Amino acid sequence: MDIKDIKADVVHDVTGTFCPVPLAELTAKMKEMEIGQVIELIADDPGSIEDVPAWCKSTGQEFLGMFEEDGEYHFFVKKVKEMK
Amino acid sequence: MGEKKRRALALLSGGLDSSLAIKLVQEQGIEVKALHFYTGFCITEFKRRTGQTKEDGSPYVNPAVKAAAQLQVPLEIVDISDEYYNVVINPKYGYGKNVNPCVDCRIMMLRKAKEIMEKEGYDFIVTGEVLYQRPMSQTPERLKLIEKEAGLEGLILRPLSAKVLPPTIPEKEGWVDRSKLLGIKGRSRKVQIELAKKYGLDYEQPAGGCCYLTDETYAARFKEAYAVEGIITRDDLILFAVGRHLRLPSGTKLIVARNQGEVNFLKGFKNRYGYAYRKDGKGTFALIKGNPTQEELQLIADIIARYSKREPAKVGININGQEIELIGTPPDDQFLEQFKIYAKKEVKHGH
Numbered sequence: 352m353d354i355k356d357i358k359a360d361v362v363h364d365v366t367g368t369f370c371p372v373p374l375a376e377l378t379a380k381m382k383e384m385e386i387g388q389v390i391e392l393i394a395d396d397p398g399s400i401e402d403v404p405a406w407c408k409s410t411g412q413e414f415l416g417m418f419e420e421d422g423e424y425h426f427f428v429k430k431v432k433e434m435k
Numbered sequence: 436m437g438e439k440k441r442r443a444l445a446l447l448s449g450g451l452d453s454s455l456a457i458k459l460v461q462e463q464g465i466e467v468k469a470l471h472f473y474t475g476f477c478i479t480e481f482k483r484r485t486g487q488t489k490e491d492g493s494p495y496v497n498p499a500v501k502a503a504a505q506l507q508v509p510l511e512i513v514d515i516s517d518e519y520y521n522v523v524i525n526p527k528y529g530y531g532k533n534v535n536p537c538v539d540c541r542i543m544m545l546r547k548a549k550e551i552m553e554k555e556g557y558d559f560i561v562t563g564e565v566l567y568q569r570p571m572s573q574t575p576e577r578l579k580l581i582e583k584e585a586g587l588e589g590l591i592l593r594p595l596s597a598k599v600l601p602p603t604i605p606e607k608e609g610w611v612d613r614s615k616l617l618g619i620k621g622r623s624r625k626v627q628i629e630l631a632k633k634y635g636l637d638y639e640q641p642a643g644g645c646c647y648l649t650d651e652t653y654a655a656r657f658k659e660a661y662a663v664e665g666i667i668t669r670d671d672l673i674l675f676a677v678g679r680h681l682r683l684p685s686g687t688k689l690i691v692a693r694n695q696g697e698v699n700f701l702k703g704f705k706n707r708y709g710y711a712y713r714k715d716g717k718g719t720f721a722l723i724k725g726n727p728t729q730e731e732l733q734l735i736a737d738i739i740a741r742y743s744k745r746e747p748a749k750v751g752i753n754i755n756g757q758e759i760e761l762i763g764t765p766p767d768d769q770f771l772e773q774f775k776i777y778a779k780k781e782v783k784h785g786h
Contacts, residue, residue: 369483370497371473375512398483398494409503409510434511435555 354416357427359391360384366395366423373399374406377428381412384430389415392426399424410434441610442466443592444552445561447510448645449498451627451638452595453563457506458634459594460561463611467561469508470551471499472544475516476523476648481676486696498638498645501503505636513547523648533654535646537572538581545585552590559590559605566596566620593628595619628718647676652777656680659776660688670704674722677701681738681774687725689735691742691772709754711735718743723754727743736763741771 363380366387373394380390392403398419403426407414415427443460447453457467473480479497488494497632522543526536548560555748564573572581578600582588589604592611597603598618606613621627631638647653656675661667663686674690678697681689689711692698698720701710709723719742727735736750740763750763 369469369480370494371477371480371500372514374497374500374510375473375514378511379514396483396494398496401494401496404568404760405500405504406510409500409507411509434509 354427357389357391357415359427360388361390362393363390364393366393369396370398370402374402377403377406379435381428381430382434383401383402386430386432389427389429392428393423394426397424397426399426403428439728440464440466442557443559443561443605444548444557445469445508446548446563447471447499447508448563449500449502449638450563450569450645451624451631451636452565454502454636454638455627455630455634456563456594457508458630459616460592460611460638461506461508463615465611466556467501467508469499469506469510470544470548471497471503471510471512472547473512473514473516474540474646475672476519476521476646478645478647481647484696485677485694485700487694487728501666502636502638506760512552513551515543515547518543520669520672523672531569531571531649533649533651534657535648535654537569538577541572541581542584545581545587545591549585549587558610559592559603560587561592561594563595564593566593566599568620569623573778592616650676655778656776670707674704678721679742680703680776681771682776683725683727683734683774685725685728685731685733687723687727687731689721689723689738691721691738692719693742709752711739711750712754713739713743714749714751714760718748723752727754732759733761733763734766736761737766738771739763740767741765 361380361384363376365376371398404414407428411432413426413429413431415429417424417426443465445457445467461467479495482495522539526539528538531537552560567573580671582591592603592605593600593617596619597613597616599620602613605611630734653675660671678692678693678702683689692701701720701722704722710721711723712720719739721739732752735752739750740748747762747764750761752759
């Protein structure tokens, strides 16, 4: 399946913010989500390309992939475990 | 054993000490979640915002994100920037060497950690603090005060210095084995560097290195603005970190971009302040805060010429929506020195 076909349950735009704000926003949003739900995070901090997968890895959430469009990065993360 | 698995929340700056503190409790079978606080004064964020990169062109990395990945520990980043403004402007326990309100900052972060601890069912807090490492916030009295103010008496375990501090609840209850913790004190980082090798930890700059409130030039600008203007705004707190700052005789402040990233960044404040720029766009951009005199308008044009290829140039100056045009001629650098605000060499003693 193409990454662009993923239908996210939550879409959150953090463009204009820079690390660590995108990850703070991602953490806060994901804490509210149910297990199994997918979030699409839209960011324009190029550093996010490394940060988001690294954060997913250490935190145990599933990084589904990303694409870039018009200088914006769309990240897809699935909540697979509780964050308490 | 059938014993309940104990869970700790650890404060992670991403420096070596906080990383090792986590490693030491992880080794004792404690489940750890790391908390990293975004205060609004983060050097990595600022570098990225102004488009600065490492020599190889890659973005600067937040040390906590990197450390969490190495330690394989879940990381929660908590944004406290809104409330943090008041801590910076009016710290109950004052500033450190620069404008770092370390004691108030610790209290605030630990209060936040306590909230999360109670809400999510964690048993205690872990920090990378080392006794006597920092004169302001890490004396026994200060550590105790911080604990008390945060409402966490006996619940903060400092694995690097545990053996030289009174036993905490996690030690007394046997959740962690005190004998396996360390007794480091003082400023030397020898033991930590050895341990980093042992654990194969690749770590970032010295502790506190990601907070620009500890930066000397930032502090010089903060103190100067407070002395001259009597007030520090939220914009000021951001702008102290950007560009060259010059104070003109009338009290007008000029903030001049040093590179394209800063030009773009300062342009974001165009609606709130006056500004000056080289007319053909081939040069710097400066914000003007205050009401320059007639002579100072010429000086501003000259300064723009100096920092735009150091050649005479047509300069546009916009104040309250009124634009004028002047020819700027680069002045002597020595002449400009008297207006510049930064940490001058002579105040750097004792470092």
